[in-house]
Amino acid sequence: MKVLLADENSHRAGALARLLEAEATLDVILVEDDTSLIDAVRRHAPDIVLVDISRADRDALDSVRALSASGLERPVALFVDEDDESLMEDAFAAGVCSYNVLDAPVTNVKPLLRAAIALYRRFRNTNAELEAARKTLSERETIDRAKFLFMKQERCKEDEAYRWFRKQAMQQARKIIDVATDYLAHQNRNPKQ
Amino acid sequence: MITTCRIGLLQLADSAPVLVARSMGIFSRHGLDVEAVVVPSWANIADGLVWNGLDGALMFPPLAIMTALGQRGRAIGLRPGFPVSRGGNTIVLRGQKVDHTEWTAQADKHRAFENWKNTLGRKPRLGVVHLYSTHYLILSRFLKNLSVCRDTETEIVIMPPARMIQALAAGEIDGFCAGPPWGADAHLKGLAFIVAGSASLAPGHLEKMLVLKEIWKSQNPDGPARMHAALTEAIALCHDPAHAQDITHLLSRPLDANGLGLPEEAVKAVMPGSRAMADTMMFGGQNGQTGAACGWMIEDMQNEGWLPAPMLETLRTLGWYDC
Known part of the structure; x- marks a missing residue:
């Protein structure tokens, strides 16, 4: 399974990549600097995109389904687990979310999202300590x-x-x-x- | 007792009433402790409302409607909010006005668009701030009026308003429709010329509302009334040209100094009373408008195929649609 990580904080992106790469079935790719999220998705055709919610260009992914001009053959959409509201609230509070390819085989995204939440929290705490x-x-x-x-x-x-x-x-x-x-x-x- | 409220907003000049109410102590006088949360994109506004990051937001009706209906996450039943601003959006195209006089001189705007397009050498890439925005609907109306097919003859690119200028300068887009002051800024920087806007395509349309979450309202029964009273005062100040200079300064202050980091000259050009542009901002609603004011948007959204019949029923129940 191909996972694309979109995070401008290269330390955090690197740490998350190492964490996920421990799982042999995952192929982890980082969005290059100066590449827009939508171009990266177009180029790498991932199954899952984990995104730092403060990335201003994630609005573009939101609209892929409705815009014929997006040039994406495989539509993606924000992952929402309606049965697990606390997971979703935790994810947004930690500052990360997931976009999934709609026509990809059904995969369990939750462990990935949980790993990302834990890592983002750890970075947030370290930053808060540094700031203090x-x-x-x-x-x-x-x-x-x-x-x-x-x-x-x-x-x-x-x-x-x-x-x-x-x-x-x-x-x-x-x-x-x-x-x-x-x-x-x-x-x-x-x-x- | 002090009521706290986290209000999400973007770097836009029509966010002024919330900033003014905060910095002039109007909220605190009404017993409100408001945190203005400046977010980088509209997706963050919708997600913040759905997943408990925000109690309310300054937003345009189409996104509020689609968020209410659960088209971005779970349905949270947002109701129409308090009208904060009208109009102020502009459409700009790459180039200098002097090189494109046919836009004003020529009656045949379709021709003018074709001539402009030919100078690009590619399918025009037009920036819009979000799919579910008044800007997308206005730009669609503009293209339709010119007999230009949006879906085949242009490419719509979604990006937040504060990114438009950089994208235009870098050649990522060839024009955009965005809220104040970004159209004025593109014009003042000589990057693009203004061809249309709210005033010509949907005069006086409702732009930003303060939408509050139902759960916040139920936890703070007198919260909405206090919020409306505070915003009504702030709106009156924003609408009065006598305060334009102070408000321009406030909006141009950096983000970390409680401002919005907006370009000062451009803000000046779009403030109420400014004669620099056709599309200046208007603050406050028109008497008695909420549901009916969204009528044209709901109609256009239906034509886009975003609102199938069962959703319309939900909108009617929530008070968005009265016909």
Whole structure:
């Protein structure tokens, strides 16, 4: 069975390909960069297409059935499992969906879709962790910059500067990062000579 | 109590009322916490509604109808929504207006189309934003008026509106029918010239509605009324030329700064009150219109063979069709 993977995130596409290739009956193909989804389907004639739902060109696959000009001999359509709504909800929440060739022999798509959901979730979690780490880093940087500016302006030591920001934050019931951001913005607008 | 609502929309200038209501605090004044979810394509709007990603969406009636009927996933019984905008779609063709004066001068538009087609050296590839769109129906009417056979003499290519300009520049398509401001943008960038639009093919037609899921309505019994009140205020602001400049700025802001990342000059040209184009946007519905306003669309959709008799019955029950 030929499976086409359409995902512009090459790391994720590669990981999903490796996962699926463990199954010997699957022939896995990746959509090349700069190739539209519909051209890739035309060229490779897959049985199943697993698509990253944020790919803007998947609308084209939606319309294949109705458009005679699509040039596809084998019509494809969004895979929908009406009996397993949670599978469908999980798939869209994870960011992946499947298009199936309508005249292909009936195959069990669900294990494939489940594998894709698991992998997409794992990538989403890793990304969220990365994003959180990045945010902590940039917050740290902002607080440091505000602190050093304060030290320069007020001719004080680092621990004194930090205490000032902490006190402001407590008094205003805000986070230190917000106080630091405001302080930097204020200093930028009204630089002391 | 604050009611939350996730509304899906695309990078289009007629999404303005939702953005305005959000950024000016109109939603929160009405007790609503609205998340504007900008999605990359119309398929994501339909899937979001069907599989619980969204509570509502700004969308055109044909896609709402086909989604309601389960032609994209399971049937979810969407009812007609709150009218948000009318018109504003334009059809553009590759080239410069000065080289194609026959479009304005010549009464024989079929001839004009043939002459234009000959400059391409291939079957014209025309972009449309989705099959189940007002744009597809309008473009079909346009071609029919010119006695051009859509299915044999042109090739219809489906792509999201925000992709059209790039596709035109790259030679993937030779023209398109899309919502505001993309037609104006193609014209201003010198990529294409405007030949027709909503105003000439279906004047004042209903374009975007705010469709809310029935389950959201039942969970939030006073939600729809508050939503309508907030949008009515935002629509009045959007329709008033005095606010055009501020709204243009808002829509041109980058996506990560709560804007829609739209080209500023093009948005300016399509705002209500602008004299730059025939197809400027209109916000709000006409009095008492919902079902009847979709009449021409349902008729055209029937002619396309999309709505067999049992489906029409369902549409009637859902309130889309009153005859």
